[in-house]
Amino acid sequence: MTPRSVLDLEGLTLTRGGRAVITEMTASVPHGQVVALMGASGAGKTTILRAVAGLDAFDAGVVTLGDVRLTAGLRPAGELQRRLYRRVGIVFQFHHLFANLTASANVSLAQMHVQRSTPAEATRKAEALLDSLGVGHRAYAYPHELSGGEAQRVAIARALAVDPPLLLMDEPTASLDLDRRLELAAVLRALVENGRTLLVATHDAEFVRACATRVLALSGGRVEQDGPVHAVLGP
Amino acid sequence: MRAAVLVSLLAIAAVTEAQPAAELRWGGDAEGGAPFVSADPGNPDRVVGFEVDVAALIARGLGRTPRFIQSGFTTLDAAVIRGDFDIALSGLEDLPGRRARLALTIPYYEFEERLTVRAADRDRLRDLRDLGGRRVGTLGATLAAEMLRQAQSAHGVVPVLYDDDVHPYEDLALGRIDAVVLDQVLADRAVARVPGLVNQPAALSRGHYVGALAPEHADLRDRVNGILRAAMRDGALKGIFERWGMWTPAVAALYDVQAATPGEHVSLAASAGSTSAVPVGATPLGHLEAARRYLPRLLRAALITLALSCLAMAMAVGAGILIATGRVYGPRLLRTVLTIYVEVVRGTPLLLQLFVIYFGLAAVIRLPAFLAALVGLGLNYAAYESEIYRSALLAVPSGQLDAARALGLTDAQALRFIRGPQALRFALAPMTNDFIALLKDSSLVSVITVVELTKETSIFASDIGSWVVPGLLCAAMYLALSLPLARVARRLEQRWSRA
Numbered sequence: 041m042t043p044r045s046v047l048d049l050e051g052l053t054l055t056r057g058g059r060a061v062i063t064e065m066t067a068s069v070p071h072g073q074v075v076a077l078m079g080a081s082g083a084g085k086t087t088i089l090r091a092v093a094g095l096d097a098f099d100a101g102v103v104t105l106g107d108v109r110l111t112a113g114l115r116p117a118g119e120l121q122r123r124l125y126r127r128v129g130i131v132f133q134f135h136h137l138f139a140n141l142t143a144s145a146n147v148s149l150a151q152m153h154v155q156r157s158t159p160a161e162a163t164r165k166a167e168a169l170l171d172s173l174g175v176g177h178r179a180y181a182y183p184h185e186l187s188g189g190e191a192q193r194v195a196i197a198r199a200l201a202v203d204p205p206l207l208l209m210d211e212p213t214a215s216l217d218l219d220r221r222l223e224l225a226a227v228l229r230a231l232v233e234n235g236r237t238l239l240v241a242t243h244d245a246e247f248v249r250a251c252a253t254r255v256l257a258l259s260g261g262r263v264e265q266d267g268p269v270h271a272v273l274g275p
Numbered sequence: 276m277r278a279a280v281l282v283s284l285l286a287i288a289a290v291t292e293a294q295p296a297a298e299l300r301w302g303g304d305a306e307g308g309a310p311f312v313s314a315d316p317g318n319p320d321r322v323v324g325f326e327v328d329v330a331a332l333i334a335r336g337l338g339r340t341p342r343f344i345q346s347g348f349t350t351l352d353a354a355v356i357r358g359d360f361d362i363a364l365s366g367l368e369d370l371p372g373r374r375a376r377l378a379l380t381i382p383y384y385e386f387e388e389r390l391t392v393r394a395a396d397r398d399r400l401r402d403l404r405d406l407g408g409r410r411v412g413t414l415g416a417t418l419a420a421e422m423l424r425q426a427q428s429a430h431g432v433v434p435v436l437y438d439d440d441v442h443p444y445e446d447l448a449l450g451r452i453d454a455v456v457l458d459q460v461l462a463d464r465a466v467a468r469v470p471g472l473v474n475q476p477a478a479l480s481r482g483h484y485v486g487a488l489a490p491e492h493a494d495l496r497d498r499v500n501g502i503l504r505a506a507m508r509d510g511a512l513k514g515i516f517e518r519w520g521m522w523t524p525a526v527a528a529l530y531d532v533q534a535a536t537p538g539e540h541v542s543l544a545a546s547a548g549s550t551s552a553v554p555v556g557a558t559p560l561g562h563l564e565a566a567r568r569y570l571p572r573l574l575r576a577a578l579i580t581l582a583l584s585c586l587a588m589a590m591a592v593g594a595g596i597l598i599a600t601g602r603v604y605g606p607r608l609l610r611t612v613l614t615i616y617v618e619v620v621r622g623t624p625l626l627l628q629l630f631v632i633y634f635g636l637a638a639v640i641r642l643p644a645f646l647a648a649l650v651g652l653g654l655n656y657a658a659y660e661s662e663i664y665r666s667a668l669l670a671v672p673s674g675q676l677d678a679a680r681a682l683g684l685t686d687a688q689a690l691r692f693i694r695g696p697q698a699l700r701f702a703l704a705p706m707t708n709d710f711i712a713l714l715k716d717s718s719l720v721s722v723i724t725v726v727e728l729t730k731e732t733s734i735f736a737s738d739i740g741s742w743v744v745p746g747l748l749c750a751a752m753y754l755a756l757s758l759p760l761a762r763v764a765r766r767l768e769q770r771w772s773r774a
Contacts, residue, residue: 125683136674140696150682
């Protein structure tokens with residue numbers, strides 16, 4: 041029996057500035073895995089994540105997240121946008137925490153205004169999430185007061201607050217030292233144990249070995265390899 | 276290029292230095308219009324009017340060529356003291372305060388102050404006593420203005436001061452004010468021009484037109500007096516006033532008295548009926564006393580400036596936010612319309628906009644002066660504010676918007692919780708700047724009869740004949756309004772930069 045997938049890409053084609061970045065890519069992300077999206081800089085990793093997250097339109101193909109189908113040409117809006125964000129969350133490379141809000145308010149904002157939780161409920165959940173990620177003591181700090189590692193955990197908490205089954209992460213180790221990278225790998229494994237699925241864009245092979253279960257390797261705008269970590273990266 | 280600049284500088288120096296003694300520079304306000312001084316309809320480069328003829332007569336007597344110099348009516352006294360011209364001739368009234376500060380000629384015309392009302396009020400409003408609690412317009416710095424100020428304390432009349440003698444009558448016809456008090460020359464002309472107005476037959480008082488010279492030119496004044504007396508005797512002045520349809524028995528009687536007096540002129544200021552009060556500050560010692568007496572009025576005017584500025588700024592901020600939001604988020608048509616609005620408002624003078632809103636639109640909508648001032652300032656500053664907010668919105672990093680979108684927030688929610696609050700921080704410093712600018716630009720609304728701080732100061736200054744004390748008081752009040760504001764803004768900025 042094949043595990044059910046939380047994300048399917050069929051014939052995804054992306055061009056940027058007239059240049060084809062991704063050509064007719066077809067791939068799946070199965071439930072309960074940490075899938076590493078690998079490739080050299082400029083291979084199109086971030087572009088794929090942005091298309092899946094509904095931030096940019098794509099040129100051809102279909103993106104399916106459970107019962108949500110994105111088609112080429114338009115950024116999702118209205119009802120489709122709301123349904124999409126129950127399916128997927130994203131942690132940006134530079135976090136993009138809301139500069140005018142505390143860590144706790146960053147995490148509770150979408151709960152209150154998208155999910156319509158009460159402020160008390162949203163704050164309680166935000167503090168619990170921040171605690172579970174080891175940054176509970178920074179709940180009332182503003183983004184510019186956080187270290188890179190702290191900001192990243194707050195950004196993960198913000199994405200998780202609305203409970204998306206799939207979490208996208210863009211270059212999560214780019215600004216972390218070795219110890220922090222191993223800590224992050226542990227955090228991601230724990231998330232998977234709690235039933236999440238992760239698609240992580242990275243070119244950090246060591247990190248991938250530490251936490252990923254599968255690898256999608258991109259080259260020349262196509263999927264070059266797709267398989268278990270050891271099969272793609274070697275033992 | 277450098278040579279051309281040098282040549283023009285030399286030319287300017289030559290013009291300013293070589294002040295040919297063979298010229299009589301006389302000042303007047305051509306905006307005052309016919310029959311005083313106005314542009315010749317056939318040749319707008321020339322001026323015509325009885326004052327032009329009187330100036331020519333005086334110049335001829337002095338063996339000089341007359342040269343007209345334009346000056347605002349309410350600043351004629353100050354300009355002649357500064358030496359901008361040798362003599363002011365512009366329907367200037369013989370007021371005690373003016374006589375104390377300037378060398379005045381003998382009177383060359385006698386007029387009556389007339390009350391003008393709408394025809395429907397002919398039987399109700401016959402006298403200043405009937406005008407308690409009503410708004411009565413006149414020209415600032417005139418005998419009539421002084422009369423109205425006394426009627427304010429005596430009968431509760433509300434004086435409305437204009438900078439010109441055309442708009443009071445138009446506002447009377449429109450119902451913005453209930454009466455106008457001005458001299459009969461202006462009143463007769465207005466009644467002929469504006470339908471639905473009538474002059475009450477009884478004179479409120481009498482006054483005289485004189486020429487005004489700087490006090491150190493008393494010798495020139497005496498020569499001018501000699502020329503005027505001769506012209507009264509030989510009928511030259513009579514000829515001028517007959518030509519302009521202004522010859523009256525009262526003027527004939529005036530000339531009989533003046534022409535018969537060989538030496539010192541006869542001051543007729545004291546005969547000016549009910550307006551015998553000596554204005555404050557007529558003596559140098561009176562300046563501080565005058566300041567003390569004017570202070571409550573200046574404070575009240577400062578309050579008007581503050582209220583007007585705060586309300587106009589609130590309107591500008593509200594409208595500016597809507598315009599900026601429309602230009603960033605709106606559909607193409609809306610963006611185009613808003614861009615045109617911003618460019619038109621930024622590209623034309625505020626003064627012009629105030630005139631259009633108050634006088635120009637009067638046929639369509641009759642806004643009270645304060646409201647018109649508020650709307651004018653508010654809509655003008657809204658254009659500037661909207662540009663600040665638009666650039667502030669665009670300055671918020673796109674990553675913030677991506678993050679909001681990726682959480683499922685709508686554009687409106689992202690604007691309200693993320694983009695708007697962040698943009699406000701970028702906008703705070705330029706907004707403070709604009710508010711301080713608005714505080715000072717609010718002085719322009721005096722052209723539509725709102726007496727705010729600067730206008731009250733200029734009334735004060737023209738009453739005491741000096742700008743020193745009024746100017747210092749006025750500057751202190753503007754600073755007292757703007758400095759705390761700048762301080763609050765700085766505090767807010769510091770607090771936000773910590774957050």
